[in-house]
Amino acid sequence: MNVRTRFAPSPTGPLHMGNARTALFNYLFAKKEGGVFVLRIEDTDKERSSPEWEKDLLENLHWLGLEWDEGEGKEGPYNPYRQSERTEIYKEYLQQLLEQGKAYYCFCSAEDLEAQRQDQLSRGVAPKYKGTCRELSKEEQEKQLQSGKSAIIRLLVPEKTITFKDLIRGEIRFDMGLVGDMVLAKDLETPLYNFTVVIDDYLMKITHVIRGEDHISNTPKQMVLEEALGFPHTIQYAHLPLILGEDRTKLSKRHGDNSVTRFRKEGYLPEAVVNFLALLGWNPGDEREIFSLENLVKEFSMEKVQKSGAVFNMQRLDWINGSYIRQKSPKNLAELAAPYLPGVSIDAIEKVIVLYKERLRKLSEIGELADFFFKEKLEYPKELLKWKQYSDKDIEKALQTVEQILSLIPEADWTKEVLGEILLKEAEKIGDRGYLLWPMRVALTGKQASPGPFEVAEVLGKEKALARIKSAISMVRSNT
RNA sequence: GGCCCUAUCGUCUAGUUUGGUCUAGGACGUCGGGUUUUCAUCCCGAAAAUCAGGGGUUCAAAUCCCCUUGGGGCCGCCA
Secondary structure, three states, X not given: OOOEEEEOOOOOOOOEXXXXXXXXXXXXXXXXXXXXXXXOEOOOOXXXXXXXXXXXXXXXXXXXXXXXXXXXXXXXXXXXXXXXXXXHHHHHHHHHHHHOOOEEEEOOOHHHHHHHHHHHHHOOOOOOOOOHHHHOOHHHHHHHHHOOOOOXXXXXXXXXXXXXXXXXXXXXXXXXXXXXXOEEEEEOOEXXXXXXXXXXXXXXXXXXXXXXXXXXHHHHHHHXXXXXXXXXXXXXXXXXXXXXXXXXXXXXXXXXXXEHHHXXXXXXXXXXXXXXXXXXXXXXXXXXXXXXXXXXXXXXXXXXXXXXXXXXXXXXXXXXXXXXXXXXXXXXXXXXXXXXXXXXXXXXXXXXXXXXXXXXXXXXXXXXXXXHHHOOOOOOOHHHHOXXXXXXXXXXHHHHHHHHHHHHOOHHHOOHHHHHHHHHHHHHHHOOHHHHHHHHHXXXXXXXXXXXXXXXXXXXXXXXXXXXXXXXXXXXXXXX
């Protein structure tokens, strides 16, 4: 069997981490099976869909490296892949259902229906359409239609039990008697989700529908529709566990901004996001934690997918991201970090960023951490220069010693190795390296925490380093 | 309220199919220590799950069966 999966988002908002994980699992499964990964845009909701969100979706999917084989920008044998361009196709099937009497026009007003639903809910009964218009004859329907009365199209849902085998959860059974006649379309030109999905998955020869657990209850509805349309039940379903917020409810806007764009802007690497998302609900069965997309494809198996929801754990993402940052080449890292140090050349960033490879959890941190390299004048409290219980006089002396030593080192020897050798020898004499090195480091960086003084001095260059030492000396001297 | 899904450290999870090797393993985070001029990296160590609870089957149960409870999802002319 030629496996075909699809990711079918609706462009009604930014691509968020939950969607991205669904896309990822569809991608992994398809690739693992040597199949095809389809991207279909489900923009039947004209009010909420927008090209802006579709663009966000495409961009972020590209960024994550989840390239689709068919769909927007790729074409494919089942064009078009955007539902708003498939209206004619849906219309035909709608008409067929209507003609066969498997679907009917419903003239109940939205207000009445809503009132009914509220009433049922308050009585503790399962909300369900009563089927008021179900008994209307074809002629009666036609007459009402002619009179211009607004109508929607419903499917005649039989009272039967629908069973399907979920790849992750096993057999799931639903009593359709509890569901009621579902709405297929607002009119012939405005089909709804549950209807278009069935048509497209069939037409596009989708073999595996991999989606969030929140779609479990849509599955029997879609299967009943398949039966009405005369489509065979060949689709295999796999309902993924939900990604949860700290409060263990479905991840949503309530939990803050979980858009992929947000993580991208904060300096998370796509390979880290992919790795993190894959481990949310899936594991390799052994103790490995770090996986490239390529390796995920090799290792992925649906049997290893978890059944219960997984809490989104930011610390874990940070850790994974840090580990990917440490693997990057300085050049590559510099390019990636450039947006966080505006106005600084890539070459300059590259020199600096090597000092931060071990310190970054996300790229955006570089701005605040390394800003002192690019400033003319450092601002920091005088007390920061203090090492242990040494007095101002001692600190001043230490800094002067450093200044003296540094000024004697020729430009050509201005490397962290030479600097370290000479300064360390001097510091050893005192028996407390920090006495010399702490004030020096603070003088150069103005920070409580930073890379070591020798490496910082090297990157800064002799002139700048000396100037900073001098300015620290005058700061200690002053009594302000 | 109805229907459906689900249940191992705070979190992500291994182990459940084929009961015994599990006095339950790893990772993140936390805490302590080492390296070190600071921070981070790296290394070492610790705390952390009476395997949701109860009952049963069995020589033996996290693993099999039953019940209960908790958590979640869905009940739209959204997707």
